[in-house]
Amino acid sequence: MNPYEELEFYNHVHRDAPIAKNMEVLFQGAQVAGTDFLSLYMDCLERSKTAVGSWKIFRRAQRAITLARYFEHSLPLDGLRAECGVFQGFSTLLMAQVARQHDAGYRGDGLHAIDSFEGLSAPTDPDALGVNEDASGRRDLVYSHQAGHFATPIDHVRSVLSDFPQCRIHKGWIPDAFAGLPHADWSFVHIDVDLYAPTKASLEYFYPRLTPGAVIVNDDFGSPLFPGAARGWHEFFEDRNRSYVILDTGQSIYIHE
Numbered sequence: 001m002n003p004y005e006e007l008e009f010y011n012h013v014h015r016d017a018p019i020a021k022n023m024e025v026l027f028q029g030a031q032v033a034g035t036d037f038l039s040l041y042m043d044c045l046e047r048s049k050t051a052v053g054s055w056k057i058f059r060r061a062q063r064a065i066t067l068a069r070y071f072e073h074s075l076p077l078d079g080l081r082a083e084c085g086v087f088q089g090f091s092t093l094l095m096a097q098v099a100r101q102h103d104a105g106y107r108g109d110g111l112h113a114i115d116s117f118e119g120l121s122a123p124t125d126p127d128a129l130g131v132n133e134d135a136s137g138r139r140d141l142v143y144s145h146q147a148g149h150f151a152t153p154i155d156h157v158r159s160v161l162s163d164f165p166q167c168r169i170h171k172g173w174i175p176d177a178f179a180g181l182p183h184a185d186w187s188f189v190h191i192d193v194d195l196y197a198p199t200k201a202s203l204e205y206f207y208p209r210l211t212p213g214a215v216i217v218n219d220d221f222g223s224p225l226f227p228g229a230a231r232g233w234h235e236f237f238e239d240r241n242r243s244y245v246i247l248d249t250g251q252s253i254y255i256h257e
């Protein structure tokens, strides 16, 4: 099956399945930072107005609990925290809410959210799903999404994060947007930019600035539609002879020693 057939297959088999019941069975009683994960998850989806396709409905929740747990794990570490790839603010809000569970007075301090808010940058060769050849023999790379997909007004994200006024939102293209970040050490980075070039550029920026024990989570390692995110990540760590783990959720995780 190609990625599109796989996606359609999942949508098809899920079509009349009791999704809410399955979610309840999977996550009932699951806690993150001492609070009920499922309620936190649903609340962040709703506030950010983030829709989840039926084909990835369970993976999305499993990725969210993984993100929340690694983020919580990083909270005792010194250093700032960042998200590269914010879209409508779902995962930034989730991280901020987890921090607030630990410190009721948390207002987003040390949290930096970076996005073009103009959607994806242009995909490059490693992002291609394959090659299309027309009758004349012309060959074109095939990408799942074009530049500009996921564009979101920054004001939407400002409003989603309005309870966390100290969270800094940086609008700009990765890597140029990193010039606006404070010179600091970082204890947690969530990379969720889908594509090869910004995934690799995010690692190039943050890796030399990590504090011992810092965590980097890549949301897109196993994405069927965005193969470049895994390629950029893997190349980066392979070049430095560093190990990382790949989770069944499709995320990859690096813990800095």
Ligand SMILES: C[S@@+](CC[C@H](N)C(=O)[O-])C[C@H]1O[C@@H](n2cnc3c(N)ncnc32)[C@H](O)[C@@H]1O
Pocket: 050, 084, 085, 086, 087, 088, 089, 090, 091, 092, 114, 115, 116, 117, 118, 119, 120, 121, 149, 150, 151, 172, 173, 174, 175, 192, 193, 194, 195, 198
């Ligand atoms: C899948 S979305 C992020 C999802 C988000 N973390 C969430 O919780 O819903 C990917 C984001 O990466 C951003 N992005 C992709 N390439 C970028 C680049 N080169 N510079 C800045 N942002 C980029 C897009 O604008 C988009 O908002």
